[in-house]
Amino acid sequence: MLIWIDLANSPHVPFFRALAGEFRARGHEVSVTAREFAQTVELAEAAGLQPEVVGGHGGGKLSGKAGNLLGRAWALARWARGKRFGLAVSHNSYSQVLAARALGLRVVTSMDYEHQPANHLAFRLASRVVVPESFPEEALRRFGAGRRRVRRYGGIKEDVYLADFEPDPDFAGLLTEKFGIDVGRDTLVVVRPPAREALYHRFENELFGELLARLLASPNVKVVLLARSDAQRAEIVSRFHADNLFAPRGALDGANLVAAADLLVSAGGTMNREAAALGVPAATVYAGRWAALDEQLVREGRLKRVSSRADLDGLRVEKKGATHARRRSGVRAEVARLILE
Numbered sequence: 001m002l003i004w005i006d007l008a009n010s011p012h013v014p015f016f017r018a019l020a021g022e023f024r025a026r027g028h029e030v031s032v033t034a035r036e037f038a039q040t041v042e043l044a045e046a047a048g049l050q051p052e053v054v055g056g057h058g059g060g061k062l063s064g065k066a067g068n069l070l071g072r073a074w075a076l077a078r079w080a081r082g083k084r085f086g087l088a089v090s091h092n093s094y095s096q097v098l099a100a101r102a103l104g105l106r107v108v109t110s111m112d113y114e115h116q117p118a119n120h121l122a123f124r125l126a127s128r129v130v131v132p133e134s135f136p137e138e139a140l141r142r143f144g145a146g147r148r149r150v151r152r153y154g155g156i157k158e159d160v161y162l163a164d165f166e167p168d169p170d171f172a173g174l175l176t177e178k179f180g181i182d183v184g185r186d187t188l189v190v191v192r193p194p195a196r197e198a199l200y201h202r203f204e205n206e207l208f209g210e211l212l213a214r215l216l217a218s219p220n221v222k223v224v225l226l227a228r229s230d231a232q233r234a235e236i237v238s239r240f241h242a243d244n245l246f247a248p249r250g251a252l253d254g255a256n257l258v259a260a261a262d263l264l265v266s267a268g269g270t271m272n273r274e275a276a277a278l279g280v281p282a283a284t285v286y287a288g289r290w291a292a293l294d295e296q297l298v299r300e301g302r303l304k305r306v307s308s309r310a311d312l313d314g315l316r317v318e319k320k321g322a323t324h325a326r327r328r329s330g331v332r333a334e335v336a337r338l339i340l341e
Protein backbone atom coordinates (compact mmCIF):
# COMPACT_ATOMS: atom_id res chain seq x y z
CA MET A 1 0.00 0.00 0.00
CA LEU A 2 0.94 3.66 -0.18
CA ILE A 3 1.86 4.99 3.28
CA TRP A 4 1.71 8.68 4.17
CA ILE A 5 4.24 9.83 6.79
CA ASP A 6 3.99 13.34 8.24
CA LEU A 7 6.99 14.93 9.99
CA ALA A 8 5.85 17.67 12.39
CA ASN A 9 9.14 18.14 14.28
CA SER A 10 12.83 17.43 13.80
CA PRO A 11 13.04 14.36 16.13
CA HIS A 12 10.53 12.63 13.86
CA VAL A 13 12.99 12.55 10.96
CA PRO A 14 15.43 9.81 12.06
CA PHE A 15 12.58 7.78 13.56
CA PHE A 16 10.64 7.66 10.30
CA ARG A 17 13.71 7.46 8.09
CA ALA A 18 14.39 4.09 9.74
CA LEU A 19 10.75 3.00 9.59
CA ALA A 20 10.39 4.05 5.95
CA GLY A 21 13.13 1.59 5.12
CA GLU A 22 11.24 -1.14 6.98
CA PHE A 23 8.02 -0.28 5.15
CA ARG A 24 9.71 -0.39 1.75
CA ALA A 25 11.39 -3.69 2.60
CA ARG A 26 7.91 -5.10 3.13
CA GLY A 27 6.82 -3.97 -0.34
CA HIS A 28 5.06 -0.71 0.55
CA GLU A 29 5.51 2.74 -0.97
CA VAL A 30 6.10 5.85 1.14
CA SER A 31 5.18 9.50 0.63
CA VAL A 32 6.32 12.16 3.12
CA THR A 33 5.06 15.59 4.16
CA ALA A 34 6.89 17.88 6.58
CA ARG A 35 6.20 21.03 8.57
CA GLU A 36 8.57 23.99 8.19
CA PHE A 37 9.73 24.03 11.81
CA ALA A 38 12.93 23.43 13.81
CA GLN A 39 15.05 22.23 10.84
CA THR A 40 12.57 19.43 10.14
CA VAL A 41 12.57 20.03 6.39
CA GLU A 42 16.35 20.41 6.17
CA LEU A 43 16.92 17.18 8.08
CA ALA A 44 14.30 15.30 6.06
CA GLU A 45 15.90 16.37 2.80
CA ALA A 46 19.34 15.37 4.08
CA ALA A 47 17.88 11.97 5.02
CA GLY A 48 16.65 11.45 1.46
CA LEU A 49 12.95 11.47 2.41
CA GLN A 50 12.05 14.06 -0.28
CA PRO A 51 9.33 15.73 1.80
CA GLU A 52 6.49 17.84 0.47
CA VAL A 53 6.53 20.96 2.66
CA VAL A 54 3.08 21.77 4.04
CA GLY A 55 2.63 24.44 6.72
CA GLY A 56 4.80 25.86 9.46
CA HIS A 57 4.70 26.66 13.16
CA GLY A 58 1.88 28.48 14.90
CA GLY A 59 4.03 30.33 17.43
CA GLY A 60 3.91 30.25 21.21
CA LYS A 61 0.33 31.41 21.84
CA LEU A 62 -2.42 28.84 22.26
CA SER A 63 -4.69 30.71 19.84
CA GLY A 64 -1.98 30.61 17.17
CA LYS A 65 -1.38 26.91 17.77
CA ALA A 66 -5.07 26.08 17.40
CA GLY A 67 -5.43 28.11 14.23
CA ASN A 68 -2.27 26.63 12.76
CA LEU A 69 -3.37 23.09 13.59
CA LEU A 70 -6.67 23.52 11.75
CA GLY A 71 -5.12 25.45 8.86
CA ARG A 72 -2.40 22.85 8.33
CA ALA A 73 -4.94 20.03 8.64
CA TRP A 74 -6.97 21.60 5.83
CA ALA A 75 -3.84 22.03 3.68
CA LEU A 76 -2.76 18.42 4.32
CA ALA A 77 -6.21 17.09 3.46
CA ARG A 78 -6.19 19.04 0.21
CA TRP A 79 -2.71 17.68 -0.61
CA ALA A 80 -3.59 14.06 0.25
CA ARG A 81 -7.00 13.93 -1.43
CA GLY A 82 -7.05 11.50 -4.35
CA LYS A 83 -3.63 9.99 -3.65
CA ARG A 84 -5.01 6.56 -2.64
CA PHE A 85 -3.19 6.31 0.68
CA GLY A 86 -3.78 3.11 2.63
CA LEU A 87 -2.34 4.41 5.90
CA ALA A 88 -1.41 7.71 7.55
CA VAL A 89 1.28 7.50 10.24
CA SER A 90 3.07 10.04 12.43
CA HIS A 91 4.51 10.67 15.87
CA ASN A 92 1.49 12.64 17.07
CA SER A 93 1.13 15.00 14.11
CA TYR A 94 -2.20 16.44 15.19
CA SER A 95 -2.85 18.09 11.84
CA GLN A 96 -2.26 14.84 9.97
CA VAL A 97 -4.58 12.96 12.32
CA LEU A 98 -7.38 15.46 11.63
CA ALA A 99 -6.73 15.50 7.88
CA ALA A 100 -6.53 11.73 7.56
CA ARG A 101 -9.73 11.14 9.53
CA ALA A 102 -11.51 13.74 7.40
CA LEU A 103 -10.46 11.73 4.34
CA GLY A 104 -11.52 8.42 5.88
CA LEU A 105 -7.97 7.04 6.13
CA ARG A 106 -6.68 4.60 8.70
CA VAL A 107 -4.48 6.55 11.13
CA VAL A 108 -1.65 5.26 13.33
CA THR A 109 0.05 7.57 15.78
CA SER A 110 2.99 6.95 18.10
CA MET A 111 3.95 8.84 21.27
CA ASP A 112 6.32 8.49 24.22
CA TYR A 113 5.36 11.41 26.52
CA GLU A 114 2.28 10.96 28.66
CA HIS A 115 1.99 14.59 29.82
CA GLN A 116 1.35 16.15 26.41
CA PRO A 117 -2.16 17.71 26.63
CA ALA A 118 -2.81 17.27 22.91
CA ASN A 119 -2.68 13.50 23.33
CA HIS A 120 -6.41 13.89 23.95
CA LEU A 121 -6.87 14.74 20.27
CA ALA A 122 -4.46 12.29 18.65
CA PHE A 123 -5.26 9.27 20.83
CA ARG A 124 -9.03 9.64 20.50
CA LEU A 125 -8.99 9.99 16.72
CA ALA A 126 -6.28 7.47 15.79
CA SER A 127 -7.13 3.97 14.60
CA ARG A 128 -4.12 2.67 16.52
CA VAL A 129 -1.80 4.13 19.17
CA VAL A 130 1.74 2.73 19.39
CA VAL A 131 3.65 3.52 22.60
CA PRO A 132 6.70 2.25 24.55
CA GLU A 133 5.99 -0.42 27.14
CA SER A 134 6.74 2.12 29.92
CA PHE A 135 3.84 4.41 28.86
CA PRO A 136 1.41 4.46 31.82
CA GLU A 137 -1.88 2.62 31.34
CA GLU A 138 -3.72 5.31 33.30
CA ALA A 139 -2.59 8.00 30.85
CA LEU A 140 -3.81 5.97 27.89
CA ARG A 141 -7.27 5.64 29.47
CA ARG A 142 -7.35 9.34 30.37
CA PHE A 143 -6.55 10.33 26.79
CA GLY A 144 -9.23 8.06 25.37
CA ALA A 145 -7.04 5.29 23.94
CA GLY A 146 -8.93 2.05 24.47
CA ARG A 147 -6.99 -1.18 24.95
CA ARG A 148 -8.02 -2.60 21.60
CA ARG A 149 -6.32 0.28 19.78
CA VAL A 150 -3.09 0.35 21.80
CA ARG A 151 0.06 -1.56 20.92
CA ARG A 152 3.25 -1.49 23.03
CA TYR A 153 6.87 -2.07 22.03
CA GLY A 154 9.97 -2.82 24.06
CA GLY A 155 12.65 -0.16 24.44
CA ILE A 156 12.41 3.49 23.40
CA LYS A 157 11.74 5.20 20.09
CA GLU A 158 15.41 6.16 19.78
CA ASP A 159 16.30 2.44 19.65
CA VAL A 160 14.42 2.32 16.34
CA TYR A 161 17.15 4.26 14.56
CA LEU A 162 20.19 3.96 16.84
CA ALA A 163 20.38 0.24 17.57
CA ASP A 164 22.77 -0.36 14.68
CA PHE A 165 24.32 3.11 14.55
CA GLU A 166 28.05 3.39 13.81
CA PRO A 167 29.71 6.82 14.12
CA ASP A 168 31.07 8.47 11.00
CA PRO A 169 34.88 8.57 11.42
CA ASP A 170 35.00 11.82 9.42
CA PHE A 171 32.60 13.69 11.73
CA ALA A 172 35.35 14.75 14.15
CA GLY A 173 37.13 16.48 11.27
CA LEU A 174 33.95 18.33 10.39
CA LEU A 175 33.70 19.68 13.96
CA THR A 176 37.30 20.85 13.75
CA GLU A 177 36.73 22.48 10.37
CA LYS A 178 33.51 24.25 11.32
CA PHE A 179 34.12 25.19 14.95
CA GLY A 180 37.74 24.46 15.79
CA ILE A 181 36.69 21.70 18.19
CA ASP A 182 39.22 18.93 18.79
CA VAL A 183 37.19 15.99 20.11
CA GLY A 184 40.35 14.24 21.23
CA ARG A 185 41.45 17.13 23.43
CA ASP A 186 38.44 19.34 24.20
CA THR A 187 35.55 18.34 26.42
CA LEU A 188 32.59 18.57 24.07
CA VAL A 189 29.21 19.31 25.65
CA VAL A 190 26.09 19.38 23.48
CA VAL A 191 23.25 21.47 24.90
CA ARG A 192 19.58 21.59 23.88
CA PRO A 193 17.54 24.50 25.35
CA PRO A 194 13.93 24.28 26.57
CA ALA A 195 11.09 24.08 24.06
CA ARG A 196 9.53 27.30 25.31
CA GLU A 197 6.81 27.45 22.67
CA ALA A 198 5.68 23.85 23.07
CA LEU A 199 2.26 23.13 24.54
CA TYR A 200 3.82 20.93 27.25
CA HIS A 201 6.34 23.61 28.32
CA ARG A 202 4.32 26.62 29.51
CA PHE A 203 6.80 27.72 32.22
CA GLU A 204 10.24 29.26 32.71
CA ASN A 205 13.35 27.18 33.28
CA GLU A 206 15.79 29.26 35.33
CA LEU A 207 18.20 26.38 35.89
CA PHE A 208 19.09 26.20 32.21
CA GLY A 209 20.78 29.62 32.23
CA GLU A 210 22.83 28.71 35.30
CA LEU A 211 23.85 25.45 33.68
CA LEU A 212 25.04 27.13 30.51
CA ALA A 213 26.98 29.76 32.46
CA ARG A 214 28.75 27.04 34.42
CA LEU A 215 29.63 25.05 31.31
CA LEU A 216 31.03 28.08 29.51
CA ALA A 217 33.20 28.94 32.53
CA SER A 218 34.69 25.43 32.70
CA PRO A 219 38.25 24.99 31.36
CA ASN A 220 38.76 23.10 28.10
CA VAL A 221 35.00 22.85 27.52
CA LYS A 222 33.47 23.55 24.12
CA VAL A 223 29.68 23.92 24.02
CA VAL A 224 27.59 23.25 20.93
CA LEU A 225 24.15 24.81 21.39
CA LEU A 226 21.33 23.30 19.34
CA ALA A 227 18.71 26.04 19.52
CA ARG A 228 15.10 25.28 18.66
CA SER A 229 14.58 28.45 16.63
CA ASP A 230 16.50 31.39 15.18
CA ALA A 231 15.01 33.67 17.83
CA GLN A 232 16.11 31.40 20.65
CA ARG A 233 19.60 31.12 19.18
CA ALA A 234 19.95 34.89 18.91
CA GLU A 235 18.69 35.41 22.45
CA ILE A 236 21.11 32.93 24.02
CA VAL A 237 24.13 34.03 21.99
CA SER A 238 23.50 37.69 22.89
CA ARG A 239 23.18 36.78 26.56
CA PHE A 240 26.31 34.62 26.75
CA HIS A 241 29.30 36.15 24.97
CA ALA A 242 31.81 33.30 25.00
CA ASP A 243 34.45 32.07 22.59
CA ASN A 244 33.69 28.45 23.50
CA LEU A 245 29.97 28.67 22.62
CA PHE A 246 29.00 27.51 19.14
CA ALA A 247 25.42 27.85 17.91
CA PRO A 248 25.18 26.44 14.37
CA ARG A 249 22.44 27.77 12.11
CA GLY A 250 22.37 24.76 9.83
CA ALA A 251 21.39 21.24 10.83
CA LEU A 252 24.10 18.88 12.04
CA ASP A 253 23.91 15.10 12.02
CA GLY A 254 22.34 14.59 15.44
CA ALA A 255 23.42 11.00 16.06
CA ASN A 256 27.05 11.69 15.14
CA LEU A 257 27.09 14.84 17.26
CA VAL A 258 25.71 13.00 20.28
CA ALA A 259 28.17 10.14 19.76
CA ALA A 260 31.07 12.63 19.65
CA ALA A 261 29.94 14.44 22.82
CA ASP A 262 31.43 13.87 26.25
CA LEU A 263 28.20 15.08 27.83
CA LEU A 264 24.72 15.78 26.50
CA VAL A 265 22.50 18.15 28.49
CA SER A 266 18.99 18.90 27.32
CA ALA A 267 15.86 20.55 28.65
CA GLY A 268 13.84 18.25 26.42
CA GLY A 269 13.57 14.54 25.83
CA THR A 270 14.74 13.15 22.50
CA MET A 271 18.43 14.05 22.57
CA ASN A 272 18.80 12.85 26.16
CA ARG A 273 17.33 9.53 25.09
CA GLU A 274 19.61 9.40 22.06
CA ALA A 275 22.58 9.82 24.38
CA ALA A 276 21.19 7.14 26.68
CA ALA A 277 20.78 4.78 23.72
CA LEU A 278 24.37 5.39 22.62
CA GLY A 279 25.83 5.16 26.12
CA VAL A 280 26.94 8.82 26.20
CA PRO A 281 26.69 10.59 29.60
CA ALA A 282 23.41 12.52 29.66
CA ALA A 283 21.73 14.92 32.05
CA THR A 284 18.36 16.63 31.89
CA VAL A 285 17.33 20.03 33.22
CA TYR A 286 13.75 19.60 32.08
CA ALA A 287 11.57 21.36 34.64
CA GLY A 288 8.21 19.91 33.63
CA ARG A 289 6.50 16.65 34.47
CA TRP A 290 8.77 13.72 33.78
CA ALA A 291 7.92 10.89 31.44
CA ALA A 292 7.84 7.40 32.91
CA LEU A 293 10.31 6.44 30.20
CA ASP A 294 12.88 8.97 31.48
CA GLU A 295 12.37 7.79 35.06
CA GLN A 296 13.25 4.33 33.78
CA LEU A 297 16.47 5.60 32.16
CA VAL A 298 17.45 7.24 35.45
CA ARG A 299 16.94 3.95 37.28
CA GLU A 300 19.11 2.25 34.66
CA GLY A 301 21.88 4.81 35.26
CA ARG A 302 21.71 6.16 31.70
CA LEU A 303 20.30 9.60 32.57
CA LYS A 304 21.06 12.06 35.39
CA ARG A 305 18.39 14.40 36.69
CA VAL A 306 19.43 17.99 37.40
CA SER A 307 16.57 19.67 39.25
CA SER A 308 18.39 21.84 41.81
CA ARG A 309 21.53 23.92 42.20
CA ALA A 310 23.00 21.11 44.28
CA ASP A 311 22.48 18.74 41.35
CA LEU A 312 24.06 21.31 39.07
CA ASP A 313 27.12 21.63 41.31
CA GLY A 314 27.47 17.85 41.31
CA LEU A 315 27.33 17.48 37.54
CA ARG A 316 30.62 16.08 36.25
CA VAL A 317 31.95 17.83 33.15
CA GLU A 318 34.87 15.80 31.86
CA LYS A 319 36.06 13.59 29.04
CA LYS A 320 33.88 10.50 28.86
CA GLY A 321 35.15 6.99 29.36
CA ALA A 322 34.13 3.86 27.46
CA THR A 323 30.52 3.93 26.23
CA HIS A 324 28.03 1.08 26.37
CA ALA A 325 25.24 1.43 23.82
CA ARG A 326 21.85 -0.25 24.36
CA ARG A 327 21.82 -2.02 20.94
CA ARG A 328 18.12 -3.02 21.03
CA SER A 329 18.27 -4.31 17.48
CA GLY A 330 14.77 -5.77 17.27
CA VAL A 331 12.82 -2.63 18.15
CA ARG A 332 12.72 -1.20 14.60
CA ALA A 333 11.10 -4.29 13.09
CA GLU A 334 8.75 -4.56 16.06
CA VAL A 335 7.47 -1.00 15.72
CA ALA A 336 7.05 -1.40 11.96
CA ARG A 337 5.02 -4.57 12.51
CA LEU A 338 2.78 -2.91 15.12
CA ILE A 339 2.07 -0.04 12.72
CA LEU A 340 1.35 -2.24 9.72
CA GLU A 341 -0.42 -5.30 11.15
